Amino acid sequence: MREDFGPPAHDSLSRYFPYTLQERTEKMIIVNGFAGLTQGAFFAIIGILLTLMSQLTRVVNFSQLAVGMFGGFVGMTLMMNPDIQLNIWLALVVSIVISAALSGIIGWIIATWLPSAPISNRSAVTVAALLLIVSTASVLFGANHSNFTPIVSGNVTQFTIPGGQIVFVSQSLVALLALAFVILIASSILLKRTMFGVRLRAISDRQSAAELIGVNVKVLNVGVWVISGALISLAIGFVPATISNDYISFSLLIIGGSAAALVGAFKNPWLALVGGLLIGALQGVCSAIPQIAPYRDWVVFILILVFLLWNQRKEVWDVAR
Amino acid sequence: MSLVLNDVTVSRGVGPVISNVSLEVKPGQITTLVGPNGAGKTSLIEAIAGVITPSGGTIVMDDVDITKLSKRKRSRAGLSIVEQGRMIFPSLTVKENLQLTARTKADMDEALALFPELEKRLNNQSILLSGGEQQMVVLARAFAAKPKYLLLDEMSLGLAPVVFMRLLPVIEGIAKSGVGVLLVEQFAHLALKIAQDSVVVTSGRVSYQGDPKALLKDAELLRQKYMG
Ligand SMILES: Nc1ncnc2c1ncn2[C@@H]1O[C@H](COP(=O)(O)OP(=O)(O)OP(=O)(O)O)[C@@H](O)[C@H]1O
Ligand SMILES: [Mg+2]
Numbered sequence: 001m002r003e004d005f006g007p008p009a010h011d012s013l014s015r016y017f018p019y020t021l022q023e024r025t026e027k028m029i030i031v032n033g034f035a036g037l038t039q040g041a042f043f044a045i046i047g048i049l050l051t052l053m054s055q056l057t058r059v060v061n062f063s064q065l066a067v068g069m070f071g072g073f074v075g076m077t078l079m080m081n082p083d084i085q086l087n088i089w090l091a092l093v094v095s096i097v098i099s100a101a102l103s104g105i106i107g108w109i110i111a112t113w114l115p116s117a118p119i120s121n122r123s124a125v126t127v128a129a130l131l132l133i134v135s136t137a138s139v140l141f142g143a144n145h146s147n148f149t150p151i152v153s154g155n156v157t158q159f160t161i162p163g164g165q166i167v168f169v170s171q172s173l174v175a176l177l178a179l180a181f182v183i184l185i186a187s188s189i190l191l192k193r194t195m196f197g198v199r200l201r202a203i204s205d206r207q208s209a210a211e212l213i214g215v216n217v218k219v220l221n222v223g224v225w226v227i228s229g230a231l232i233s234l235a236i237g238f239v240p241a242t243i244s245n246d247y248i249s250f251s252l253l254i255i256g257g258s259a260a261a262l263v264g265a266f267k268n269p270w271l272a273l274v275g276g277l278l279i280g281a282l283q284g285v286c287s288a289i290p291q292i293a294p295y296r297d298w299v300v301f302i303l304i305l306v307f308l309l310w311n312q313r314k315e316v317w318d319v320a321r
Numbered sequence: 322m323s324l325v326l327n328d329v330t331v332s333r334g335v336g337p338v339i340s341n342v343s344l345e346v347k348p349g350q351i352t353t354l355v356g357p358n359g360a361g362k363t364s365l366i367e368a369i370a371g372v373i374t375p376s377g378g379t380i381v382m383d384d385v386d387i388t389k390l391s392k393r394k395r396s397r398a399g400l401s402i403v404e405q406g407r408m409i410f411p412s413l414t415v416k417e418n419l420q421l422t423a424r425t426k427a428d429m430d431e432a433l434a435l436f437p438e439l440e441k442r443l444n445n446q447s448i449l450l451s452g453g454e455q456q457m458v459v460l461a462r463a464f465a466a467k468p469k470y471l472l473l474d475e476m477s478l479g480l481a482p483v484v485f486m487r488l489l490p491v492i493e494g495i496a497k498s499g500v501g502v503l504l505v506e507q508f509a510h511l512a513l514k515i516a517q518d519s520v521v522v523t524s525g526r527v528s529y530q531g532d533p534k535a536l537l538k539d540a541e542l543l544r545q546k547y548m549g
Contacts, residue, residue, distance in 0.1 A: 198417045205410040212370060212404070213422050213466060214396035 027165040028288035033281045034167045039243055039256075040280015041176035045235045046257025047264070047272030048183055049228050054266045056200050057221045058207075059122045060258070061228070063106055063129035066251040068232035070133050071099030072148050073141050073247065079149065088151055096233040102133070103229025104222050111218045116207065130251060137247045147241040175238040180273055183231060187269070200224065256280075259300045262307055279303060322383045323347045324369070324400075324470045324501055329378035331361070331368045331525075338364045339525045341378070345518075346470055346501040351492065353516035353533060355509040357547055361525040362505045363405050366474045369503070370402040371395045382470065401468035405475050407455040411448035415439055418447050418458050422466035432465035435491050453484035460488065470501040477508050489515055513537050521546040 046065060053061050075095030078086040086094065106129045114122050152171035160166050191197035202210045203217050211217050243250070256279055263275025279300055286296035324346040331339035338361040346352045356362055368375045371392040380388045387395050401422075410418055423429040433439060436457040442450060447458055456476050463471055473492065477485040485508065493515050496502045506512030513519055519533035521543075529536065529546040536543045 195420065198413065198420060201412055201417075202410045202421055205412050206408065208372065208392075209404065209408050209410070210421075211392045212372070212396060212402055213462070214393050215421065216393060 032284040032288035036280040036284020038173040040277040043256040043260045044273045044276025047260025047276045048269040050261040051269045063126040065254040066130045066133040067103045068236045071095040071233045072236045099233035100226045100230040104226040107222045107225025111221045151237045172240045325381045327379045332376045348501045350517040351496045351502045352518040353504045353512045354520045356522035360522045399469035401463040402472040409447040416443040432461040474505045
């Protein structure tokens with residue numbers, strides 16, 4: 001979300017030499033828009049997980065990214081520690097396990113103490129968890145931490161757009177997109193084809209009635225939390241180092257993810273994918289236009305606002321009809 | 322061996338809505354519970370199922386005190402409830418609704434045998450079924466759990482009498498198979514006809530307990546007991 005989302009470093013100025021500023025901006029819109037897709041795919045994964053969680057466990061999980069971040073930093077610390085020097089794959093496994101456990105604990109707390117509270121109260125707990133995790137991270141890891149080392153780096157391919165600009169397809173983008181599709185397809189199979197999924201849908205329909213027929217709501221809810229924690233941690237493993245600056249701004253990427261979920265109204269995970277990519281690309285495009293580049297983080301905010309207004313207008317219209 | 326309520330009191334917001342009610346549901350029998358709107362029938366059923374906790378008294382199922390057990394544990398112990406309203410899981414198919422409680426293929430088949438007309442609806446989303454069919458799904462689902470005791474709260478609500486008449490013989494059959502049934506009904510006459518035992522509740526108190534035949538024979542007695 002910072003400077004790193006400008007043009008890729010190897011696109012040195014000389015490359016633009018033949019063009020005027022205007023022309024250069026036009027070309028960069030495409031290049032940067034594409035570069036923004038990587039962050040967009042990450043937003044999409046957050047949005048998909050937020051959507052699934054809100055449907056299955058009645059919560060908007062604002063702590064989700066913080067949970068993944070925390071696991072990630074533990075993994076990183078073990079990797080960087082000269083005495084331990086954990087292998088990157090083992091560090092990823094450690095991150096996933098810690099994130100999953102931490103997520104499970106938050107889910108267990110909510111399922112135990114607020115089993116039938118409104119979604120707003122349950123979500124408020126996750127805001128508290130977010131703050132607690134971020135402050136714990138600052139105590140544990142301090143200011144001198146390094147960015148996440150992604151398990152993939154470099155580009156899969158590159159192509160030249162008319163005008164000579166080179167667009168890079170990073171491994172991160174491919175990996176994050178693949179993960180997004182895997183989550184979407186696997187979750188839909190799980191929900192439709194397994195008893196675990198059928199029970200989750202029953203809880204989502206009528207929680208109390210599900211309990212009355214013997215469904216263990218608490219265990220299943222915590223299960224969803226654990227899976228979500230593991231998946232976000234895995235996703236963070238693919239995120240390029242440029243995105244993971246520090247734990248506060250990183251944890252706050254949840255806002256972009258929420259905006260993505262909002263595009264699907266927290267109901268449709270496929271639209272959350274579209275929303276995430278759209279937000280990422282738009283932010284990239286904005287960074288290419290010097291006049292609005294400083295305000296590119298506003299894109300998320302404006303998109304949320306537009307969506308809410310549009311949604312409200314639709315409701316008013318429905319009522320009028 | 323039976324489902325016994327001893328001196329059960331249930332309070333909700335305003336105060337007690339059920340006061341010192343004692344009754345017994347015997348295996349293989351239908352106990353019909355009737356009473357005017359707001360008498361506390363649903364509250365009593367919910368207390369037995371564990372939706373609300375009684376403020377006094379005990380609930381004992383086959384000599385096990387279940388007063389403090391969670392909904393889920395009561396269900397595991399052999400209690401099934403059909404709540405007031407059409408408690409299908411709307412986004413699930415008919416088959417998935419039944420799979421939630423049927424532990425084996427045999428349980429599933431037995432439940433479907435109650436309502437063969439559901440066979441061709443198995444893969445339909447249950448919200449798309451008619452009201453009567455939805456109640457068939459709910460009853461079949463409760464039966465598929467192989468309960469020892471079955472609590473039925475106003476299954477007839479919003480159904481045409483002729484549709485409800487389709488459910489009655491099935492309820493009788495379930496009882497004959499050994500299940501103790503507590504049947505709460507607004508159609509008092511129909512429900513009393515198939516019962517072996519009956520209870521009238523007015524304003525949270527038992528105003529009559531005993532032979533349903535007596536209530537059926539004597540319309541004046543039933544009216545009196547209803548009025549409390
Ligand atoms: N959730 C609740 N909170 C507070 N009071 C309630 C609640 N549900 C029911 N009551 C009150 O408890 C009393 C008994 O209600 P209940 O639903 O048990 O009666 P009922 O006999 O089932 O009525 P009906 O025949 O209309 O279904 C009523 O006075 C009702 O207003
Ligand atoms: Mg009632």
